[in-house]
Amino acid sequence: MPLVTTKEMFEKAYNGGYAIGAFNVNNMEIIQGITEAGKDLNAPLILQVSKGARAYANRTYLMKLVEAAVIETGLPIALHLDHGDSFELCKSCIDDGFTSVMIDASSKSFEDNIALTKQVVEYAHDHGVVVEAELGTLAGIEDEVNVSAEDSSYTRPEDVEEFVTRTGCDSLAIAIGTSHGAYKFKPGTKPQLRFDILEEVSRRLPGFPIVLHGSSSVPQDLVAIINQYGGNMPDAIGIPEEQLREAARLAVCKINIDSDLRLAMTAMIRQYMAEHPADFDPRQYLKPAREAIKQLVMHKIVDVLGCDGKA
Ligand code: G3H
Ligand code: 13P
Numbered sequence: 001m002p003l004v005t006t007k008e009m010f011e012k013a014y015n016g017g018y019a020i021g022a023f024n025v026n027n028m029e030i031i032q033g034i035t036e037a038g039k040d041l042n043a044p045l046i047l048q049v050s051k052g053a054r055a056y057a058n059r060t061y062l063m064k065l066v067e068a069a070v071i072e073t074g075l076p077i078a079l080h081l082d083h084g085d086s087f088e089l090c091k092s093c094i095d096d097g098f099t100s101v102m103i104d105a106s107s108k109s110f111e112d113n114i115a116l117t118k119q120v121v122e123y124a125h126d127h128g129v130v131v132e133a134e135l136g137t138l139a140g141i142e143d144e145v146n147v148s149a150e151d152s153s154y155t156r157p158e159d160v161e162e163f164v165t166r167t168g169c170d171s172l173a174i175a176i177g178t179s180h181g182a183y184k185f186k187p188g189t190k191p192q193l194r195f196d197i198l199e200e201v202s203r204r205l206p207g208f209p210i211v212l213h214g215s216s217s218v219p220q221d222l223v224a225i226i227n228q229y230g231g232n233m234p235d236a237i238g239i240p241e242e243q244l245r246e247a248a249r250l251a252v253c254k255i256n257i258d259s260d261l262r263l264a265m266t267a268m269i270r271q272y273m274a275e276h277p278a279d280f281d282p283r284q285y286l287k288p289a290r291e292a293i294k295q296l297v298m299h300k301i302v303d304v305l306g307c308d309g310k311a
């Protein structure tokens with residue numbers, strides 16, 4: 001099976017009350033850990049590449065590694081550009097063979113967001129590629145953008161019909177209280193996603209797939225391992241997984257996870273290096289890191305997304 005778009009995945013997910021995991025990939029071990037989990041659980045997958053990941057690995061390597069994963073697993077896998085910030089970047093990924101792109105013009109005015117999104121949609125649809133757009137602004141750190149909590153803003157449900165109709169986008173990322181990075185909320189606070197906004201958005205856009213960014217749960221056991229072995233991460237908590245599971249039962253069809261993968265990989269490498277200080281073979285420390293990613297993704301597929309057995 002070649003790379004697929006998210007169209008059929010989202011239709012089934014919407015009707016089945018589950019979501020597809022969209023996992024950020026930067027190298028071979030991350031791709032292998034995620035796709036081995038998907039294979040063992042027969043789960044569809046979205047592998048997403050940010051502008052920074054593409055610059056790190058170069059434009060060809062991640063594409064070819066993802067193509068290798070498709071051959072190895074036989075799973076329906078979509079290759080998605082995460083947070084595309086320009087028409088040119090989206091076009092370049094479409095020309096390379098990505099099956100899905102995000103144009104993130106959420107920091108622009110409503111009209112400018114519509115204009116840029118529409119331009120990307122026209123090119124993408126001409127090439128059989130689907131487009132995710134965003135309305136509302138998440139707090140947190142992305143590659144080149146750092147949005148403070150004060151500058152973040154929830155999606156306004158009254159905007160969504162006009163936005164989707166005028167742009168023709170295929171899915172919509174909304175801001176309902178998630179945020180990017182590993183420092184989402186102070187310990188002791190009680191994060192609460194705005195289900196009222198999600199429900200109002202889906203009432204206005206029946207059957208339309210909704211996306212949640214910033215959905216890592218920041219597992220405390222991984223943070224503890226990092227800090228036990230020389231790390232210095234401040235205490236912080238992430239998005240409660242039961243709230244993500246509830247969102248997946250509703251209109252949310254795509255849930256983005258990157259920070260948790262980074263924590264899993266970093267924790268295992270720190271632990272391995274501390275316990276085997278004389279080792280210098282990258283395979284020795286990348287193997288447990290890859291396995292930790294696999295275990296984390298298996299947990300997400302079964303307990304958060306509910307997409308096991310849905311490939
Ligand atoms: O939302 C952003 C993703 O976590 C990607 O992060 O831009 O550092 O690759 P990155
Ligand atoms: P996290 O930082 O919560 O993993 O979010 C990742 C994301 O939204 C990628 O687009």
Ligand code: ZN
Nearest residue numbers: 180213214256
């Ligand atoms: Zn994101």
